[in-house]
Amino acid sequence: MRVIGLMSGTSYDAIDAAAADLTIDGDRLLLSPLGLITRGYDEALRTALGAALPPAATTLAEVCRLDTRIGQAFAAAAAEADRELCDGRAELVASHGQTVYHWVADGQVHGTLQIGQPAWIAERTGLPVVADFRPRDIAAGGQGAPLVSIVDRMWLRGRPGAPAALNLGGIANITAPDGTAFDTGPANALVDAAVRELTRERLTYDIDGEMAARGTVDEGLLAVLLGEPYYARPAPKTTGKELFHLPYLRAALTGYEDLAPQDVVATLTRLTARTVADAVRSVHASEVIASGGGTRNPTLMAFLRAELGGKVPVRTSDELGLPSAAKEAYAFAVLGFLTAHGLPGTVPESTGARHASVLGSITPGRAGVRVPAPEGGGPVRLVVDGRER
Known part of the structure; x- marks a missing residue:
């Protein structure tokens, strides 16, 4: 499956879009990197986002505007990655979105919010989108981070x-x-x-x-x-x-x-x-x-x-063999791939959750979501570009 992983971190300066071919081979998940593009937020959007982040106060109207504008920016990055890195043959987009709040009190995570409405990505690319990865782990008693631990x-x-x-x-x-x-x-x-x-x-x-x-x-x-x-x-x-x-x-x-x-x-x-x-x-x-x-x-x-x-x-x-600038975007491509195949994307001892969970929510593309179920229990090893660790 050809997957585009989208990531913008806590520095909120740019969107990374990494594309990969992912294949299950027995207990191995084979990842072939196809490249990375990075596109900065325009200055007006970055300024508006920074002004809304804690400890600043904001409004639901501004959250709505940011959710839409960031979703549109992610959609543009995904469409470019599909065109430039995948020859228009991507099958799935996995979008981390932009974290704007992680609710931690007394050592326990109670909620998290990543914005960047995935419907804009699905509409722009026509592809199914897996997004909103972190809340499921939190609902299972986990920290919701770091999710790359399974990768x-x-x-x-x-x-x-x-x-x-x-x-x-x-x-x-x-x-x-x-x-x-x-x-x-x-x-x-x-x-x-x-x-x-x-x-x-x-x-x-x-x-x-x-x-x-x-x-x-x-x-x-x-x-x-x-x-x-x-x-x-x-x-x-x-x-x-x-x-x-x-x-x-x-x-x-x-x-x-x-x-x-x-x-x-x-x-x-x-x-x-x-x-x-x-x-x-x-x-x-x-x-x-x-x-x-x-x-x-x-x-x-x-x-x-x-x-x-x-x-x-x-x-x-x-x-x-895994480009450091693109690693998190590739990691979310893997997490999206696992979700699309009905496979857990967490390890309980990594996040403190009660059990492993299939992560995220899926926004269908133009053709819906059609992914064959994997045989066996799913992969336990990740091999990047044929290089065993």
Whole structure:
């Protein structure tokens, strides 16, 4: 089956559309990457989205407008991916949508909201769309994140040692060797917020880690940041920009207003590296396979390797055949494929759910939804482009 996976992360800067051929072969799921396109939100939409996100107040009218406009943007990306990557032969779209709220209270996730109305995607492409992946896991008592954990487990199954998969997006998450998965804390979220604030929107992120590389880590500020209670909570756990947002950062910087911008960014980058490294040590990983936008920040990657003291190798998923920039979009293509075949897309020990669940809701395409049921119990291993892990 030819599937397009759509993803926009907590940085809400662009939509990734990755296409793949997916085939079940016994206990293996074979994935052949067909490519990735990335299309940024137009500035007006990005500004409107940012203005509506917590801790800002918003209205149901604005949520409706954003749901429609983001759905239309996802539809355009899907149509382009079908045309440019699939020669017009895609069979399914899997859309993560745009997370706008993750309702966490007292360590338990009670709800989540991803917008980007899938009807626009189905109408534009004519294809069935699987969307709204996270709520089913939450209804089963899970955290609803990180959902890529099932893909990580299938992909790294049989790899020597105790590999952990790491994603460095707006929030960092890890899939441990034993299958436990959790958000470690901010990856780029606070760094991006600081860069935008300190450069007065001249920059939106630390390009190539240059600001952090020029700065010096302030140990006092780092200690304040590390005092965040979230880091000490046991897994499974999940977080987001509901916690790690600009007002949170401004409060943390009280008393440090005279720090040079590059020192603030260096300290926040070290915070990400420290909290990720602490998580890696806690799960006794023998190596880290990293993906996501943070892998393109050489300062962050250098800080992470330094925090691990050279004892745990850090590789990118590119080295194993799965493009790091596209990994989450490919992961949701897999999740959509599993849903279309009636197969569970979660592992209970990863999200803390009571049981595994078939995820998402399906919006039919022009021809409805026609997928043959798989034989046997479904795949347990993921093979990317013929490369066994």
